[in-house]
Amino acid sequence: MNINYLAATMVLALTGAFLPVINRLFRISGIQGALISSIGYVVSLFLVLISDRGRNVLKGFYTTDPVSILIGALILVASWMVMLVIYWITEKDKFVNELISALMISTAGALLLISANNFVSLVIAMELMTMPTYLMVLFAFDDKSFEAGVKYFFNGALAVGLMLFGISLLYGMTGSFDFSALVKNLFADPLVALAAVFIFAGFGFKITAFPFHFWGPDVYDGTCPGVASLLTGVSKSAAFIGLMRVVYEAIPVIAGHFTLILAIIAALTMTVGNLLALAQKRVSRILAYSSVAHAGYTLVAFAALSVPLSVTGIVYHSVAYVFMKTAAFLCFAVLLFVWGARTMDDYKGLGKREPLLGALFLIFLLSLAGVPPMAGFISKVFVFTAAVDAGMTWLALIGLLNSAFSVAYYIWIAKQMYLEEPTIEKPVNDSPNKNWILLPLTVMAVLLIVFGIWLNPVVDASAVYAAKVGF
Amino acid sequence: MVLLSMILLPVVVAPFAWIGEKFNRDFPKYLSLAVGIFLAFCTAFLIAKYPGNGFAFHEFYRIYPPFDFNLHLAVDGISLVLLAIVAFLAITVTLSSWNIEKPGAYFFLILIFLGPMVGVFVSLNLLWFFIFWEFTLVPMFFHIGIWGAENRIYAAMKFFIYTHLASIFLLLGIIVLYLSTHTFEFEKLLNVQLDPSIAKLVWILMFIGFAVKMPVVPFHTWLPDAHVQAPSPISVFLAGLLLKMGAYGLLRWEIFLFPQTSKFFAPLMAFIAVLTIFYAGFRALAEDHIKRMVAYSSINHMGFVLLGLSALTAAGISAAVYEMVGHALVISLLFMIAGYIHHKTHTWYISELGGIMKKIPGLMTMFVIGVLAAVGLPGTAGFVGELTVMLAAFDYYGWVMVIVPLASALGAGFFMWMLQRAVFGPLREGFENLKSLKELSMVENIPLAMYIGAFIIVGVVPSLVFNLYNPVVNTFAQLFQ
Numbered sequence: 016m017n018i019n020y021l022a023a024t025m026v027l028a029l030t031g032a033f034l035p036v037i038n039r040l041f042r043i044s045g046i047q048g049a050l051i052s053s054i055g056y057v058v059s060l061f062l063v064l065i066s067d068r069g070r071n072v073l074k075g076f077y078t079t080d081p082v083s084i085l086i087g088a089l090i091l092v093a094s095w096m097v098m099l100v101i102y103w104i105t106e107k108d109k110f111v112n113e114l115i116s117a118l119m120i121s122t123a124g125a126l127l128l129i130s131a132n133n134f135v136s137l138v139i140a141m142e143l144m145t146m147p148t149y150l151m152v153l154f155a156f157d158d159k160s161f162e163a164g165v166k167y168f169f170n171g172a173l174a175v176g177l178m179l180f181g182i183s184l185l186y187g188m189t190g191s192f193d194f195s196a197l198v199k200n201l202f203a204d205p206l207v208a209l210a211a212v213f214i215f216a217g218f219g220f221k222i223t224a225f226p227f228h229f230w231g232p233d234v235y236d237g238t239c240p241g242v243a244s245l246l247t248g249v250s251k252s253a254a255f256i257g258l259m260r261v262v263y264e265a266i267p268v269i270a271g272h273f274t275l276i277l278a279i280i281a282a283l284t285m286t287v288g289n290l291l292a293l294a295q296k297r298v299s300r301i302l303a304y305s306s307v308a309h310a311g312y313t314l315v316a317f318a319a320l321s322v323p324l325s326v327t328g329i330v331y332h333s334v335a336y337v338f339m340k341t342a343a344f345l346c347f348a349v350l351l352f353v354w355g356a357r358t359m360d361d362y363k364g365l366g367k368r369e370p371l372l373g374a375l376f377l378i379f380l381l382s383l384a385g386v387p388p389m390a391g392f393i394s395k396v397f398v399f400t401a402a403v404d405a406g407m408t409w410l411a412l413i414g415l416l417n418s419a420f421s422v423a424y425y426i427w428i429a430k431q432m433y434l435e436e437p438t439i440e441k442p443v444n445d446s447p448n449k450n451w452i453l454l455p456l457t458v459m460a461v462l463l464i465v466f467g468i469w470l471n472p473v474v475d476a477s478a479v480y481a482a483k484v485g486f
Numbered sequence: 487m488v489l490l491s492m493i494l495l496p497v498v499v500a501p502f503a504w505i506g507e508k509f510n511r512d513f514p515k516y517l518s519l520a521v522g523i524f525l526a527f528c529t530a531f532l533i534a535k536y537p538g539n540g541f542a543f544h545e546f547y548r549i550y551p552p553f554d555f556n557l558h559l560a561v562d563g564i565s566l567v568l569l570a571i572v573a574f575l576a577i578t579v580t581l582s583s584w585n586i587e588k589p590g591a592y593f594f595l596i597l598i599f600l601g602p603m604v605g606v607f608v609s610l611n612l613l614w615f616f617i618f619w620e621f622t623l624v625p626m627f628f629h630i631g632i633w634g635a636e637n638r639i640y641a642a643m644k645f646f647i648y649t650h651l652a653s654i655f656l657l658l659g660i661i662v663l664y665l666s667t668h669t670f671e672f673e674k675l676l677n678v679q680l681d682p683s684i685a686k687l688v689w690i691l692m693f694i695g696f697a698v699k700m701p702v703v704p705f706h707t708w709l710p711d712a713h714v715q716a717p718s719p720i721s722v723f724l725a726g727l728l729l730k731m732g733a734y735g736l737l738r739w740e741i742f743l744f745p746q747t748s749k750f751f752a753p754l755m756a757f758i759a760v761l762t763i764f765y766a767g768f769r770a771l772a773e774d775h776i777k778r779m780v781a782y783s784s785i786n787h788m789g790f791v792l793l794g795l796s797a798l799t800a801a802g803i804s805a806a807v808y809e810m811v812g813h814a815l816v817i818s819l820l821f822m823i824a825g826y827i828h829h830k831t832h833t834w835y836i837s838e839l840g841g842i843m844k845k846i847p848g849l850m851t852m853f854v855i856g857v858l859a860a861v862g863l864p865g866t867a868g869f870v871g872e873l874t875v876m877l878a879a880f881d882y883y884g885w886v887m888v889i890v891p892l893a894s895a896l897g898a899g900f901f902m903w904m905l906q907r908a909v910f911g912p913l914r915e916g917f918e919n920l921k922s923l924k925e926l927s928m929v930e931n932i933p934l935a936m937y938i939g940a941f942i943i944v945g946v947v948p949s950l951v952f953n954l955y956n957p958v959v960n961t962f963a964q965l966f967q
Contacts, residue, residue, distance in 0.1 A: 386624065386650075387617035396613075400661045408662070415658055419651040426627070426646050434631040434639050470550040 016077035016130060018070045020087070023062035024123045027091075030055025031119025038112040048112050049102040052119065056095040063087045063126070075193050076136035080483065081476035082330055083130035086256050089334055090129070092462070093341045094122040094249050096455035100345045101241040103452050104352040114154050117147035118245060125253035132264060134182045134192040137257060138175065141221070144250060145171050151245070152238040163237025170220055170230040178217025184210035185266075194265040207269045214261060215273070221254040222310045225284040232291075232303035240299060240348035247306040248341030252333045255313050259329050262320060263484040270320055278318035278410045285311030285417040292424050296358050301424055302343055305383055308421060309336055315414050316398045319405035323478075323486035328398040330477040334466060335390035339382040342459040346376040349452055355443040362428060364437025371453055373432045378460045382467075384425040385418045390467040489545050489559040492528050492569075493605045493618075496521050500597035507590025514593035515580060521597060522576035525604070529569045532561060539563075539957035541610070541673075554670045558610045563955030564807055568607045568734055571814045574940065575726045576600055578933035582719040582822060592633065595625040599723065606731050612660055612670040612739065619731060620653055626720070626728065634715040641715035648708040649698060656695025656735075663688045675743050685747040692740055693751070699732030700788050703762045713781040714834075718825025721777070725784050725821060726814040733791050733810055737803065741795060745965040748798060755796035756883060760890065762789030767896040771903075775834045777824040779904060780817065783860060786897060787813040787871075793890065794875040797882035800963035804956055805874030811944060811951055812859075812867030819856040819937040823849065826930075827908075830923045836904055841913035845923045850909050852934050857905055859941050861898040866945040 030052060037043060037051065066079050098115055105111045124144030131137040149171065153164040186192060188207065189200040201207055216227065223231035235243040262270045288308030295301045316328030349372060350356045356365060366373030382389030395418060402411040466473065499517060506513035536542055540562060547557040561569065579596070586592050605618035623646055631642030664670060667678045698705040713721050741748045763786055770782035787809065794806030826849060828834050831842065843850040859866035872894055879887040917923055944951055
């Protein structure tokens with residue numbers, strides 16, 4: 016691991032850790048808190064961006080390559096924007112600084128997770144990412160969030176337990192946790208396959224793949240939407256990259272035997288996610304099930320792991336996903352805060368009340384639906400090109416049909432916002448500095464369009480990674 | 487830079503239409519008109535400088551060369567004809583929408599739509615073609631959904647989902663094609679020898695995408711809803727540009743790229759074309775809703791376009807492109823006037839109309855001229871288009887095509903019967919004192935006069951259009967030998 020990257024994680028986690036302390040000492044306001052955290056994010060982002068130079072430390076545990084730099088930077092940006100929106104919508108809450116503290120520590124864990132190349136560091140990073148979110152889910156302190164918190168905790172514990180069992184099997188066979196040692200010593204064996212199943216299951220919980228997706232919508236719906244945007248966007252993207260490292264660096268020898276199973280799980284995840292999303296009335300649940308469907312699209316790229324394009328597909332979809340999903344939930348959060356809009360009926364005519372915010376929400380929804388020129392389109396092109404290249408045209412067809420049908424509910428939200436007459440008369444919280452909140456969302460929309468047309472950074476990074484893992 | 491500016495300028499100035507509305511309600515429409523005139527000047531410049539054959543005005547913007555994902559723009563004679571339609575319709579639609587409600591958002595969407603529309607016709611990179619193609623749906627969705635008639639939301643949703651689903655097949659075709667050839671560039675794809683079975687798969691997948699847009703039977707059901715519910719100026723965009731995208735895509739990316747595969751599928755295309763011509767003709771005959779009837783006649787004309795394309799000869803393709811021009815001018819006029827009839831009489835139904843010629847002779851004269859052009863009166867674009875398509879089809883398929891002139895008679899039948907019931911005859915009760923039943927204002931008349939003038943000029947001097955692209959078509963036609 017590069018020393019600058021390590022410093023970036025440290026800076027972020029320490030800023031987060033000291034934020035509540037600073038609040039106890041000086042009683043900071045929301046804007047001051049946002050400024051202090053922003054300094055942490057900016058320093059951390061700078062350090063991540065320069066982490067291609069400098070000394071390497073902790074060699075056997077973490078690695079720094081173009082993929083971790085790219086995704087790390089994007090995760091930081093997304094998490095930064097989440098932080099700003101959370102401060103804006105919960106400024107008056109007593110514990111907001113504690114919430115932001117947990118958010119920053121969790122993001123530091125995500126930064127470690129995407130660069131872990133050892134099962135010990137992988138589990139530690141994943142726990143560092145997950146533990147603070149157990150607290151964050153409970154933040155709203157109402158019945159629904161307690162239910163969500165308990166569900167999330169037990170599912171998270173089960174996931175990590177399954178994963179640890181799989182890892183212990185691998186350790187028992189090879190005596191090593193290191194990816195580079197495992198890839199040399201493992202061979203296609205039923206016990207290895209069993210271990211791989213457990214590890215896949217653990218990640219399956221994290222990325223809400225079918226049949227481990229049940230907790231997802233309940234938790235994303237039950238908790239406050241700012242937290243949900245971190246869980247769906249940042250945590251899941253980091254988990255995609257973590258799984259990618261496991262599949263390509265540690266157990267490629269057995270992963271090749273799983274392509275058909277992965278393909279079937281991918282097809283089921285997409286279909287289930289989209290069908291259930293179509294049936295929902297609450298916008299947060301629609302977004303939650305759409306995030307299940309997007310886990311399916313990423314799994315399509317995993318199923319195509321025999322071709323180098325699959326790496327591009329996974330990385331590109333994670334890049335697009337971390338922005339569009341986070342931002343979509345943030346838009347929902349802002350609309351919920353200002354207008355109290357939860358269900359599809361509440362969304363009627365909101366686009367007329369909030370033209371700019373509605374337009375931004377529309378950009379994120381269209382990107383999720385895969386309409387060009389947003390990054391969601393080109394990432395789907397890469398994912399399905401990888402599937403066709405790997406000889407799974409049927410899977411690409413299922414995926415594309417899913418993508419076409421998913422348009423129905425994304426465009427349904429657009430329809431409610433712009434084509435119907437408003438039902439909500441007065442805003443619940445009318446904030447005078449409302450236009451400021453558009454700034455972080457605009458940043459994400461612009462980045463989404465830039466990454467939709469300018470392919471170089473993502474494709475080059477994934478090409479380097481593909482070369483590293485032997486394509 | 488000309489082609490790129492034609493794509494980017496409308497999109498870049500679009501937000502100003504929205505912002506400008508707050509300061510001056512008239513600003514958006516003048517902005518849109520200015521952009522339309524800009525497009526017209528650019529097209530005129532390109533036509534004047536066009537060397538006569540092959541692709542010209544190449545513009546190449548490197549974006550990601552390893553995947554061949556580069557913005558490569560160029561025009562040939564066929565693209566120039568379609569660009570001229572884009573510019574012409576941009577001006578006429580702006581004039582027709584002079585007094586629209588919520589002008590800021592409306593013209594914002596029109597400008598957002600025009601840029602990608604130009605892009606579709608000038609892009610020589612298949613993936614960029616698809617990006618432009620797909621993006622045109624978004625403004626159209628809002629146009630239909632916000633400014634449409636009573637059932638607009640259903641029509642907008644159906645339009646978006648249906649055509650997006652079709653695009654998915656097009657995208658899958660593009661992916662399969664890319665994986666077999668590793669290029670998106672038109673000129674590179676021309677020289678690639680593709681495995682016949684893969685070529686057939688790609689051809690079918692892409693054909694579904696294009697056929698839905700054209701549309702042809704049995705993929706046409708989105709069109710009557712979308713056309714009927716859309717406001718009339720937007721129906722003009724739908725008929726004049728969106729349907730042309732399908733025909734142009736079929737010509738550029740299938741017939742020119744896979745001449746042998748197209749030859750294999752030519753009878754299928756011809757069958758679908760004849761089916762479309764007859765089905766749409768009979769549906770129009772049975773239709774009481776005047777705008778829906780025009781919509782079916784539009785499908786009927788697109789059947790002629792497909793028939794011309796399916797005759798894989800220089801004559802057939804020339805005729806099809808000419809028919810595209812004629813369709814864009816004639817059907818646009820009919821859609822506009824059908825909308826005005828509803829506006830003035832508050833009814834869509836032919837059975838509730840009658841004798842309105844007596845009250846609004848000026849508008850109805852233009853309607854009659856338009857109808858005559860649509861049924862193929864000599865001296866109008868409709869005549870030249872249908873005649874050349876039929877001749878080409880006879881030439882290629884022989885006497886089987888003797889049934890096609892019958893369809894032409896069918897077209898004359900439903901239009902004349904409609905005129906007799908709705909326009910001529912005794913004035914219907916209640917229409918004498920109808921205040922709204924009066925002639926159009928000046929600014930509304932200008933675009934209608936422009937359509938009539940254009941299709942008469944093009945009809946009397948067809949060589950104006952033919953000369954522009956005939957060398958191109960002849961060059962490509964050698965591929966079919």
